[in-house]
Amino acid sequence: MTRKRLRLYAVLSGLAMLGIATALVLSALSDNLVFFHSPSDVVENSVEAGQRIRLGGLVEEGSVARSDGTVLFAITDMKTTIPVRFAGIVPDLFREGQGVVADGQLDGKGNFIASEVLAKHDEKYMPPEVADALKRAGHWKEGEGPEGASYK
Amino acid sequence: MIAELGHFALILSLCVAVAQSTLPLAGAARNHAGLMTLGSAAAIAQFFLVAISFAALTHAFVVSDFSLKVVASNSHSLKPMIYKISGVWGNHEGSMLLWVLILALFGGLIAGFGRNLPPPLRARVLAVQAMIAVGFLLFLLLTSNPFERLYPPPANGNDLNPLLQDPGLALHPPILYVGYVGFSIAFSFAVAALIEGRVDAAWARWVRPWTLLAWSFLTGGIALGSWWAYYELGWGGFWYWDPVENASFMPWLVGTALLHSAIVVERRDALKTWTILLAILTFSLSLIGTFLVRSGVLTSVHAFAVDPDRGVFILLLLIIAIGGSLALYAWRAPTLKGGGLFAPISREGALLLNNLLLTTAAATVFIGTLYPLLLEAVGGGKVSVGPPFFNATFIPLMVPLVAALAVGPLLAWKRGDIMGALSRLKVAGAVTAVALVLCAALAWGRPILGTIAMGFAVWLAAGVVTEIAERIRLGRIPLRQSLARAGGLPRSAWGMALAHIGIAGIIAGAAGATVWKEEIIHVMQPNETMEIGGYTLTYDGVQDSRGPNYLTRKGLFSVSKDGEPVTKMYAERRRYLVGGQQTTEAAIYSTLAGDLYAVVGDNDGQGGQTVNVYYKPLVPWMWIGSTLMVLGGFVSLSDRRLRIGAPSRKRRKPAAAQPVPAE
Numbered sequence: 161m162t163r164k165r166l167r168l169y170a171v172l173s174g175l176a177m178l179g180i181a182t183a184l185v186l187s188a189l190s191d192n193l194v195f196f197h198s199p200s201d202v203v204e205n206s207v208e209a210g211q212r213i214r215l216g217g218l219v220e221e222g223s224v225a226r227s228d229g230t231v232l233f234a235i236t237d238m239k240t241t242i243p244v245r246f247a248g249i250v251p252d253l254f255r256e257g258q259g260v261v262a263d264g265q266l267d268g269k270g271n272f273i274a275s276e277v278l279a280k281h282d283e284k285y286m287p288p289e290v291a292d293a294l295k296r297a298g299h300w301k302e303g304e305g306p307e308g309a310s311y312k
Numbered sequence: 313m314i315a316e317l318g319h320f321a322l323i324l325s326l327c328v329a330v331a332q333s334t335l336p337l338a339g340a341a342r343n344h345a346g347l348m349t350l351g352s353a354a355a356i357a358q359f360f361l362v363a364i365s366f367a368a369l370t371h372a373f374v375v376s377d378f379s380l381k382v383v384a385s386n387s388h389s390l391k392p393m394i395y396k397i398s399g400v401w402g403n404h405e406g407s408m409l410l411w412v413l414i415l416a417l418f419g420g421l422i423a424g425f426g427r428n429l430p431p432p433l434r435a436r437v438l439a440v441q442a443m444i445a446v447g448f449l450l451f452l453l454l455t456s457n458p459f460e461r462l463y464p465p466p467a468n469g470n471d472l473n474p475l476l477q478d479p480g481l482a483l484h485p486p487i488l489y490v491g492y493v494g495f496s497i498a499f500s501f502a503v504a505a506l507i508e509g510r511v512d513a514a515w516a517r518w519v520r521p522w523t524l525l526a527w528s529f530l531t532g533g534i535a536l537g538s539w540w541a542y543y544e545l546g547w548g549g550f551w552y553w554d555p556v557e558n559a560s561f562m563p564w565l566v567g568t569a570l571l572h573s574a575i576v577v578e579r580r581d582a583l584k585t586w587t588i589l590l591a592i593l594t595f596s597l598s599l600i601g602t603f604l605v606r607s608g609v610l611t612s613v614h615a616f617a618v619d620p621d622r623g624v625f626i627l628l629l630l631i632i633a634i635g636g637s638l639a640l641y642a643w644r645a646p647t648l649k650g651g652g653l654f655a656p657i658s659r660e661g662a663l664l665l666n667n668l669l670l671t672t673a674a675a676t677v678f679i680g681t682l683y684p685l686l687l688e689a690v691g692g693g694k695v696s697v698g699p700p701f702f703n704a705t706f707i708p709l710m711v712p713l714v715a716a717l718a719v720g721p722l723l724a725w726k727r728g729d730i731m732g733a734l735s736r737l738k739v740a741g742a743v744t745a746v747a748l749v750l751c752a753a754l755a756w757g758r759p760i761l762g763t764i765a766m767g768f769a770v771w772l773a774a775g776v777v778t779e780i781a782e783r784i785r786l787g788r789i790p791l792r793q794s795l796a797r798a799g800g801l802p803r804s805a806w807g808m809a810l811a812h813i814g815i816a817g818i819i820a821g822a823a824g825a826t827v828w829k830e831e832i833i834h835v836m837q838p839n840e841t842m843e844i845g846g847y848t849l850t851y852d853g854v855q856d857s858r859g860p861n862y863l864t865r866k867g868l869f870s871v872s873k874d875g876e877p878v879t880k881m882y883a884e885r886r887r888y889l890v891g892g893q894q895t896t897e898a899a900i901y902s903t904l905a906g907d908l909y910a911v912v913g914d915n916d917g918q919g920g921q922t923v924n925v926y927y928k929p930l931v932p933w934m935w936i937g938s939t940l941m942v943l944g945g946f947v948s949l950s951d952r953r954l955r956i957g958a959p960s961r962k963r964r965k966p967a968a969a970q971p972v973p974a975e
Contacts, residue, residue, distance in 0.1 A: 162653075169656050174668060181672045181709070185679050188704035189697070196694035214696055226914060229833045229922055248833055249546075249913035249924045252894040263698075 194263065199240040202266070209268035215242065216261040224256055235262060235272070246274040315380055318368025319459035322409075325361035325416070326449040328354050332419075332442035336435035337507075348431045351438035352423035358445065359420035366400075366413045369458050373400050379465035382406060382458050388471040388890050390861045398482035399472045404606065404622075405458035407485060411602070412448050414486075414493040418522075419445065422497065429518065436504035437497075444496055447629045455622045471890035474862070480540040484533060488560060491530025492598040495567055497522040499595035502588045503637055506644040511584040516577035519591065521949055523574060527567050528945030534560050535938035546883075546896035546911045548926045550825065550934065553702040558681040559601035565674035567594045569667040576660050580725060581651035583664065588648070590667070592641060596634040597674070603630050604681070658728040662720030669713040676705040714768050714819065717812060718775020722782065736782060740774035758828055765823030773816040776809050807948025810940050817937020824906065824930025831927075835920040845927025847901075847908055848872045854912075854921065855882075862886045864897075867912035867921055871901055883912045907931040 196214045197207060207213055215235055223234035223243075231246045233256075244262055254260060254277060264274035332354035339347025369382075373396050378384040386403040387396055401407045419441040426434050452458070475481075501519045505511045537560070542550040551557060570590040576583045603626045654660040680697045687695055718740060722733040747770040751763045781787070783805065784797040830844055838853040852868035866882040883899035901908040906929035913922035 163650060166653055166656075170664065173665070177668045177672045181676055181705070184705040184708055185676050188680075188701045189683070192698065192700040192704065194696045194698060196696060214694075226922070229835050249896075249911060249922055252546075252896055263696075 196261075198237045199235055199242045200237055202242060203240050207266060209266045212263070212265050214261050214263050215244070215272055215274075216259070219254065219256050219258055219260050221256045231277075235260060242272050243270070244272045244274050246277050248277070250277050314368050314371050315377065315459045315461070318365040318372075319457070321361045321364040321368070322449065322453060322459075325358050325365065326446065326453060328358045328361060329442045329445040329449055332358060333439050333446055335439075337439040340432040340435040340439075340507075343432070345431065348435035351435045351442075352426075355416075355419040355423035355438050355441070358442070359416040362409075362413045362416040366409055369406060369409060370397060370400050373397065373406075376469065377465075378467070378469055379461055379463070380458075381460045381462045383469060384462050384466050385470045386472050387469040388861070389468055390890070391472065391477070392860055394479065394482055395472055395477045398476070401485045402472050402476045405452070405456045405460075407489075408448065408452050408456055408606070409458050410486060411489055411493060412445065412452060414489050415441070415445050415448065415496055418494060418497050422500075433501075433504055433508065433515075436507050437500045440500035440503045441496060444500075444633065447633065451622070451625050451629065455625050468890075471861075471888065474886065474888040474891065474893050474895045475544065477861075478540060478544055480536055480544070484536045484540060487529050487536060488533030491526050491528075491533050492560070492563065492601065494522065494526025494529060495563060495591075495595045495598050497526070498570060498591040499637070502591035503640060505588060505648075506640050509644060509647050511577065511588060511648050513578050513581055516574045516587070519587075520571070520574045520578060523567065523571050523591075524945055524949050527564075527571050528942050528949065530560065530564050530567060531938065531945065532942045534564060535935070535942070538938075539935060542931075543898055543900060544895075546898045548829075548831070548898075548909055548911070548924070548928070550931075551822075553680070553699045555681050556605045558677050558702075559604045562674050562677055562681070563594050563597040563601060565670050565677065566590060566597055569670040569674075570594050572663045572666050572670075576663050577651070580654065580660055582654060582660055583667075584651055585645045585648050586667070588645060589641060590671070592634075592637045593671075596630075596637070597678075599630050599633055603627060652726070654725070655727045657723065657730050659720065659723045659725045661728070662716060662723050665716055666713065666720065669709055673706055673709045673713075676709065677702065680705065711768070714772055714815070717815070718772050718778075721775075721779045721808070721812075737775060737778055740771065740778045743774045744771040755828065762823050762827035765819055765827065769816040769820040769823075772819070773813055776812045776816070780805070780809050803951035804948045807944045807946075807951065809944070810947060811944030814937040814940030814942075814944060817933045817940060819937075821930045821932065821934025821937060825928040825934065828929045829926055831924070833922070833924045836923045837920045842925065844925050845906060845908060845929070846873060847878065847927070849908070849910070849925060851921070851923060852880075853919075854915070859886065861890065862888045865912075867899070867910070867923065869899060869910055871908060881908075881910070883910050885912060902932055904932055905929065 194212050194214055196216060197205070199215065199217050201207070202213075202215065217235040217237045220234040220236040220241055223232075223241075225232045229247055231248070231250055232243065233246075234241045234243050236242075244264075246262065246264075261278045262272060262274035263276040263278070264272055267273050332351055335347050336351030336354075338344070339350065369380075371377075372380045372383050373387055374393070376383065376387060376389045376396070378387075382403050382405045383399075386406075387399045391399070395402075399406075401410045419438060422429075422434065422437060422441065426437075429437075498519050501515065501522075505515055534557075537557070538550045541552070542548075570587065573583050573587045573590055577587045603623075606622065606626060652660075680701050683697055684695050718737060719730070719733050722736055723730070744767055748763060748767045751766045752760075755763055780798075780801075783801060784794045786794045789797075832842055832844055834842060836842070836851040838851060841848055841850045843849075848871070850870040850872070852870055855866045855868060857864055857866065864884045864886045866884050868880065868882045870880050871878045879901050881899040881901050884897035886895045886897060887893070888895070896911055899910040906927060909926040909928060911924045913924065915921045
């Protein structure tokens, strides 16, 4: 085993690994990328039913109802409102008038079936400018979207 | 007054750090002994100054001095003492101060325990360490001063986020930081070696214990965070591939690779430039992690207050540190001389495979974590990359790693015999086959993926046992002699075995908890029962009570199995009095076979309560496995071979002369 040959092997195996990683990443990205939409986006861009998306906005005041383990509420951006169904326990910070992101799909009848509901962790930790904008306009400012919400 | 003292000490430590980052470097270049020793004195002074500053801030939290802005916004006089103290790092400013404190502590440790280091190397390492400190002290003082006063002081504080008021989380940040920041030493050593243009076995012997120390703490910190997420957040999971989790996981992956490649440098004098690169990358990823969670790019429980200036500042620091060190690497690395040769099938080859797989895995996690940020930055829309992406990329890379992990330690250095190694693993293979059959029978009708994962876990554990059995020649020589050999094995061998067995535990636990979990969501009326995981769960209604700073509603459950009562447990919904936030406390009944996990939600207004119950098989194995990994790290650290340069009291006593390893 010469030094040259050793280097060749190392470089080749490194490249092979890189190739595998690229293939894995590309295939995983094409299948598992979830786009974020506001209710208005959903209507304007006519998102297809069954496509997994994240829907973000405010929980509409007075919209929350419960029936046998399912939570019904509506997500609004003050322009468009979409009713949401979620079977499960909503996070602690889920509240009417608060920002929320739901992960799921449209059912084709205008309802959004959420498989997960993520609420902001704590109002206190929202960026101050967003909180201000929210208070001024009564509007959850789009632009603090999906990665803003988190379980943690 | 005490706060001003703390502020002053912090400014002073910046001055000391500036001196420490320049003068010893000049001393090393000109071979000036005085300037070189200055580095050690400065490192110790810097540590004491930052410690004074930290103590001043802790004092302010303990006495609830609400004239300090951080105390007023993150503490409350009603809070239990432990959370007043953990509140020191439960906010942005304090946590950065803790970061700098640990950085200075490591600098001080090198100065204190590094007396047997060659003076130029020590001077350079301390100078690099101080450069990092300068950056972060400037960051603290300019953008996040923890000693900022508030006038007029409020009568009481805003309280700490209740989710953070938990014993597990009180410890999580300091432990995680020791890990994160501990990699700064490997980084400083790498940069110092590049400046010197020399890397040898002695260098690796120096770097390894520090890396091992940092790695053990990082492992513990991540495990603690995951455990907290499991029992506190009430969503029944333990890992969400959340960007902040990934931020700590990426340095862990590359740090694990570094830990293994440093062995090759130490033993065989090979893979030197690669190890240097890994040391730089590991700490760079720690810095990127700090940036991700502290800059406000991501909002989460970890991103405290958000201020765009801070993000820009950290980004700048990141560019200087990572760009500078990589540029230095590109310039100097080609001058490092290559070392020992080895065949592809050999211990070195196996460790290289480990390195390639771990770094590739880190790269995929990196892409998944940053892709949404990049896409948004170029206007490509808002996307999220969730657990499915990571499962689809990370797990396929871990499969060969775990499969090879059982074989690697059986290969000889330089030129290994793969057939010989496999034939020694015959018993392990047979055990795995039996376990697979048993598992398939027990978990009939459940996802086959779980059985496959168990097979890997058993294969790995059996491989580790085989390796130890081979070393002590178990069954080939009398048992007594085997035991004597076992006692004579180096601690590092036991450490490795523990850590590798720990991985087997984590695989089993993670697979059981995700693939085999059972879940029921149901609105339960009092005295209603449900069956899950072989248990019968009876809902006994709710009970309201009061904690020190919260009100709580408990959902009570009686658990029985085969008609025999097993335990009673309760899940809570807490409402904190000061901020009005609500938190969920899960009810968990844990056995080695699995966890019964219940969370209560809202009531339906007719006496019923939404209840979410999970049965998660084998979860405790994950925590046992993580503990074994950390333990393995520490056992390995106590190996005599690594004492050179590792913190050790014995070496410093002249009476107890320790045999100094050759080299």
